[in-house]
Amino acid sequence: MKEQIPVGMNRTGVQMSPFETSTMQAGMPASMTPATPGDDTALADMRSQYITDADAIGSVPVPATVQGAVAAGASMMLGNQPQLLLDKLGERLAFERTGTRLYDALITKFEATQDSTTSMTLADLQKIRQDEARHFSIVASAIEALGGDPTSQTPCADLVGVESMGLVQAVTDPRTTIAQSLHAILIGEMADNVGWEMLIALAEDQQQISLISDFSVALDEERAHLLQVRNWLEEATLGAVVSDGALVDDISDANPPQVH
Ligand SMILES: [Fe+2]
Ligand SMILES: [Fe+2]
Incomplete structure (x- = not known):
C-alpha cells in the first residue's frame, strides 16, 4: 500500500493569490535582471573575511597512552599521518552513534504508526539498529587499538555531528511519515557506505591491516x-520496488536484491 499524501489548504504557492501575483509580476522586469539594485557581492566579501580569519574546527588529540604515542610517532616517521586516520575514525564513530539513534527514532515511529506502506518489520529495524551500535563499538575499539581516545571529538566528528542534525530532526519530527523518515535515513546510509569504503582505503594506505576485516x-x-x-522507500512511494529501472508490480515476484 502506497503512502497517502494529504491534499489540503496549502497557501505557500503564488497560485493561491492570482490577483496579488499578477500585481507583483507587473512590477518585475521581463528579463531575469533583479528589479532592485545590488547583488550578493557584499555577502561574499563578508564570508571571505570570516573564512580568512577562521580557526580550524578543533584538532586531533595527541595519544595519551605511551603505547599510542610510540605507535603514532613510528607511523609519522614512515610518512603516514596517523591523525588523519584517527580523525576519520572519529567521524565514523560519531556517524554510527547518530545512525543508532536514527533507527531508535524510526522504531518508535514504526510502532506508534503501525505503518503498512512497506514490507519493513520491527525485527528488520531492530537488526539494523544492532548493526549500527556494533559498528560504533568496532570503531571505538579501533581508536583504542591505535592509542587514541574514543571519547574525544575530532574535527570530522564535529562536522558530521552538525551535518546529521537535520537527519535527526527529520526522523524525530512527530509529523513525518515512515516514508519521509526513510528518505532522511537513506541519506545516512549512503554516507555510511562511502564512509566505510574510505576508511578501509585509509587503513590499507596506513598499513593498519588488522582493522580491515572488521571494517x-x-x-x-x-x-x-x-x-x-x-526498497522500503520505493515501496512506500511507488507501491513496488524498482528493480533495474523497471517497475515490478508484485514485490514477491522481484528478484532478491544482490548485495556485493
Ligand atoms: Fe553503520
Ligand atoms: Fe547503516
Missing part, C-alpha cells in the same frame, strides 16, 4: 542497509 564486515552490512532502506 569490511561493517561495509557489507551497510550495503545491505542501503538496499533495504531504498
Whole structure:
C-alpha cells in the first residue's frame, strides 16, 4: 500500500493569490535582471573575511597512552599521518552513534504508526539498529587499538555531528511519515557506505591491516542497509520496488536484491 499524501489548504504557492501575483509580476522586469539594485557581492566579501580569519574546527588529540604515542610517532616517521586516520575514525564513530539513534527514532515511529506502506518489520529495524551500535563499538575499539581516545571529538566528528542534525530532526519530527523518515535515513546510509569504503582505503594506505576485516564486515552490512532502506522507500512511494529501472508490480515476484 502506497503512502497517502494529504491534499489540503496549502497557501505557500503564488497560485493561491492570482490577483496579488499578477500585481507583483507587473512590477518585475521581463528579463531575469533583479528589479532592485545590488547583488550578493557584499555577502561574499563578508564570508571571505570570516573564512580568512577562521580557526580550524578543533584538532586531533595527541595519544595519551605511551603505547599510542610510540605507535603514532613510528607511523609519522614512515610518512603516514596517523591523525588523519584517527580523525576519520572519529567521524565514523560519531556517524554510527547518530545512525543508532536514527533507527531508535524510526522504531518508535514504526510502532506508534503501525505503518503498512512497506514490507519493513520491527525485527528488520531492530537488526539494523544492532548493526549500527556494533559498528560504533568496532570503531571505538579501533581508536583504542591505535592509542587514541574514543571519547574525544575530532574535527570530522564535529562536522558530521552538525551535518546529521537535520537527519535527526527529520526522523524525530512527530509529523513525518515512515516514508519521509526513510528518505532522511537513506541519506545516512549512503554516507555510511562511502564512509566505510574510505576508511578501509585509509587503513590499507596506513598499513593498519588488522582493522580491515572488521571494517569490511561493517561495509557489507551497510550495503545491505542501503538496499533495504531504498526498497522500503520505493515501496512506500511507488507501491513496488524498482528493480533495474523497471517497475515490478508484485514485490514477491522481484528478484532478491544482490548485495556485493
Ligand atoms: Fe553503520
Ligand atoms: Fe547503516
